[in-house]
Amino acid sequence: MGNETHAGLPEGIAEILEQRPIRLGTRASPLAMAQARMTAAALRERWGLTEDQVELSPVVASGDRITDRPLADVGGKALWTRELDWSLGGGAIDLSVHSMKDVETVRPDAFHIAAMLPRADVRDVLLGATSIEALPQGARFGTSSPRRAAQIRSIRPDITTVLFRGNVATRIGKLQAGEADATLLAAAGLDRLGETLDGLVSARLDSDTWLPAPSQGAVGVEVRADDAPMRALIGGIDNAPTSICVRAERALLFALGGDCHSAVAALARMDGETVHLRAMLYSEDGAEHVAGEARFAPGDAQGPASLAAELLARAPETITRLFNPA
Numbered sequence: 346m347g348n349e350t351h352a353g354l355p356e357g358i359a360e361i362l363e364q365r366p367i368r369l370g371t372r373a374s375p376l377a378m379a380q381a382r383m384t385a386a387a388l389r390e391r392w393g394l395t396e397d398q399v400e401l402s403p404v405v406a407s408g409d410r411i412t413d414r415p416l417a418d419v420g421g422k423a424l425w426t427r428e429l430d431w432s433l434g435g436g437a438i439d440l441s442v443h444s445m446k447d448v449e450t451v452r453p454d455a456f457h458i459a460a461m462l463p464r465a466d467v468r469d470v471l472l473g474a475t476s477i478e479a480l481p482q483g484a485r486f487g488t489s490s491p492r493r494a495a496q497i498r499s500i501r502p503d504i505t506t507v508l509f510r511g512n513v514a515t516r517i518g519k520l521q522a523g524e525a526d527a528t529l530l531a532a533a534g535l536d537r538l539g540e541t542l543d544g545l546v547s548a549r550l551d552s553d554t555w556l557p558a559p560s561q562g563a564v565g566v567e568v569r570a571d572d573a574p575m576r577a578l579i580g581g582i583d584n585a586p587t588s589i590c591v592r593a594e595r596a597l598l599f600a601l602g603g604d605c606h607s608a609v610a611a612l613a614r615m616d617g618e619t620v621h622l623r624a625m626l627y628s629e630d631g632a633e634h635v636a637g638e639a640r641f642a643p644g645d646a647q648g649p650a651s652l653a654a655e656l657l658a659r660a661p662e663t664i665t666r667l668f669n670p671a
């Protein structure tokens with residue numbers, strides 16, 4: 346390959362490419378692979394790299410192997426990141442691609458989230474009905490998400506939930522097999538997989554009234570904090586508004602001290618130069634909730650922390666007992 350291909354590459358990258366490709370670690374699930382391919386394409390496009398110069402390195406995560414229990418019961422979000430962390434920490438890969446929704450708010454100091462792709466559709470999609478209100482009395486709702494269960498039951502206490510785990514295709518299959526009357530999936534996952542949902546009634550729920558999970562729809566890339574060449578390389582594809590908003594949602598979640606049993610919905614949007622963060626916390630059964638919002642400057646971690654404190658101060662004990670604030 347000619348030297349001109351490497352013109353403008355961050356320092357140290359050309360030397361690496363003479364030895365081997367850039368290795369992008371990803372979970373092996375179809376959605377994770379699709380997101381890793383998008384990341385690889387963005388990197389090639391940004392830096393003029395060839396197909397062979399960026400390679401995917403799939404690993405099977407515990408979260409993908411264990412599908413018969415709620416994640417909260419077997420170790421939480423670390424089950425999505427653990428195997429990738431071993432590969433990144435050990436140098437077998439250069440970068441880890443994550444669904445930010447599945448990434449713990451506290452990460453090892455040795456790693457740095459250096460880029461986020463432009464955010465996809467943040468909304469939840471209802472499958473099996475055209476609206477929550479349209480679901481029949483006593484309908485069975487398939488989910489393993491405390492947030493989605495509480496949100497549904499806050500509107501429709503008559504609805505019962507049944508455990509739905511597994512990847513997007515598995516959950517659609519369970520719905521079609523009649524294991525539940527309805528389910529919710531992230532629009533981002535359906536869109537990135539190109540799911541056509543033929544024969545299924547569905548509706549994208551307005552994010553003004555139905556807040557998604559913190560970080561929903563965002564793909565982030567992690568790098569070893571001391572790897573300056575890779576930090577510069579991946580930093581070149583960062584989408585700043587996505588990074589700012591997702592970092593605000595993660596700062597809120599961190600300040601709340603929520604875990605995978607706590608039902609938290611949150612969404613930040615840029616409003617001109619200001620971050621507008623909205624959030625709702627629910628009791629486990631959805632019977633009680635608190636809502637709040639805040640506006641602050643990009644990168645200000647005090648804004649999300651103050652909103653967290655204010656929400657917890659107003660919340661009943663059925664909610665506060667689910668949190669362990671920082």
Ligand SMILES: NCc1[nH]cc(CCC(=O)O)c1CC(=O)O
Binds near residue numbers: 447533563
């Ligand atoms: N918890 C699983 C998970 N992690 C990320 C997505 C979808 C993509 C995204 O929200 O970024 C999903 C599936 C879902 O919630 O339907």
